[in-house]
Amino acid sequence: MSKSLFCGCDVASDNNTIWLMLDDGSQPVKLFSVDNNQPGAEILVERVYSIAKEHCVSDILIGTEATSMYDWHLLEYLAESKLALEFNFKLYRFNAKWIKNFKKSLTPRGKTDPIDSFAIAERLRMGRLPKEYVPDIKYQPLRKLTRFRFHLMQQIAREKDFFLANLFLKASAYSQIKPFGSTFSATSLSIINDFFSVDELAAMPIEELTEFILEKGKAHFSKPDEIVDNLKRVARESYRLKPELAPTVNLILASTFNNIRCYKEQVKLVDSAITENLKAFKHTLESISGIGPVYAAGILAEIGDVHRFQDDSALAQFTGLTWPKHQSGKFQAEETRMSHTGNQYLRYYLVEAANSVKRCDATYKAFYEKKYKEATKHHHKRALVLTARKLVRLVWTLLTKQVLYQPGYCSFEDLSKIG
Known part of the structure; x- marks a missing residue:
């Protein structure tokens, strides 16, 4: 023995x-x-x-x-x-x-x-051990890049949250009214950074404000008058920041905006490197509408050798896209929460990919909408992670079979027969 x-x-x-x-x-x-x-x-x-x-x-x-x-x-x-x-x-x-x-x-x-x-x-x-650790230099360079991109995106999200918190001090009604739709559009950021206070915005003549918006927006706005009205409304409805605080808050907003812009430039560089590194791998993930080289690389780098996973359920377990049952005796909980264990990077890229795929693929769009209606709370989040779980099945099949995705094949069983 x-x-x-x-x-x-x-x-x-x-x-x-x-x-x-x-x-x-x-x-x-x-x-x-x-x-x-x-x-x-x-x-x-x-x-x-x-x-x-x-x-x-x-x-x-x-x-x-x-x-x-x-x-x-x-x-x-x-x-x-x-x-x-x-x-x-x-x-x-x-x-x-x-x-x-x-x-x-x-x-x-x-x-x-x-x-x-x-x-x-x-x-x-x-005993009953997890999968053995096996050094894998093949995927490590790509994995380092995709994980670094994840880190950058987390930093951007944090900086945006910080920016919005300080924007509330400068113009509390700005994020509520959203005069430009997106707070972080180029013209919106010009308004936030170029005007010292909401009083300055309120005092500016409508004609000059309209001209400013058209100049910064390069005349792309179809209804500049409506935007001006919303900006004037922001000026009317916002709390007044004490003059002593205004320079400090403006400096913080400008610096935070520069951080966001810098991080976005870094993301572009990393995306280019990821796309170049991905060329060394044979895969079919990009045959799915909505999945480009970055999401494909993020998924592929974390999965590694797909044959490590017996089926899509094993891959879902590795990802953390599972919903453990809670029961005791005859009691079984009606609501189950996602485990949130497993590989957070793979889970991130799958959820982001699912969010993109549901906009491009009719099957996934219908599935998302169905789950959205069924959810009793957190409708979007719950529907999205369930769509990501459905995507896990497709990803496992494409990587295992090395076949292209055909939208006409709606079920896993049908897709498995291809090739």
Whole structure:
């Protein structure tokens, strides 16, 4: 019978805390730490190697928590070490939430116990493990780009929220009336930045304000008089900001706008790099109307090898687009919430892609509208994530079968027969 050695690594930016455990739960050595650098990784390999030889171990399982990027170098190094060559060697990268919940089931061992490295080792020993961590240099460059784009889009969203909060101070009725439809259109931002206060806006003659709007909007507005009326209404209905605060608020708005503009320029550069990197991959995701190279890359980079997933349900579980049932005895909750676990990047790109596809594809548009009507609250959000779940099925099929999407095939079963 094979013997196993389980290694739990609690990874931090400066050091890694190691707990080794045998099949019976005993410790072959006491808890120890190594630096989180290459010399530290070399020490870890040598210690694990010597202990494995001493105890005649055939299987070595090493687990870490997915904590930012702190475990990335360690896992990549271990995957190519002599441990992988001489033993049945497996690496696992646990979702931190799994370990946190697993620790609650363990008997408290002291003020700070059970420590994370012990919990990881014990979790490895218990079995029913997630998919093995396998280094994949093929998808990593593209994945870094798409995740960086996600980061930029989050920054833009934060800056816009901050901008709107300060805009309320300058012109409280602006976001309520929305004279230009979009607060962040070029002409709208010119009005916000060029006028010192709502009093200045109110005092400006209608003819001059109309001329200003036509100039900034390059005469594209069909009803400039209506926009002027709305702007005058904004000036009438807004709270008056104290003069002492006006320069500060204007500076904040101008600086925040510059941040947004800078981030958008960065997004354009990243989108170009993503499109170029995507050319190295054979896929059919762009055959779906509404999915361009950026969304296709985001989905493809996070999925990696689609054959890791037995079916679309496994992919949905990986994504976090699942709705666990809540029941006890004969009781079953009528309302179920989305799990919000899994790969947040893949979930983001699938939801964004679904939002685009529903505007371009009749089948998905009808599905979205049906779910929108069925929802009792949060209509758009619920309908959109359900549409994204439907899209998961299509994505899994296209990548598995390597076929083009044909809108006439509405069901998964029909699409699976293509090719």
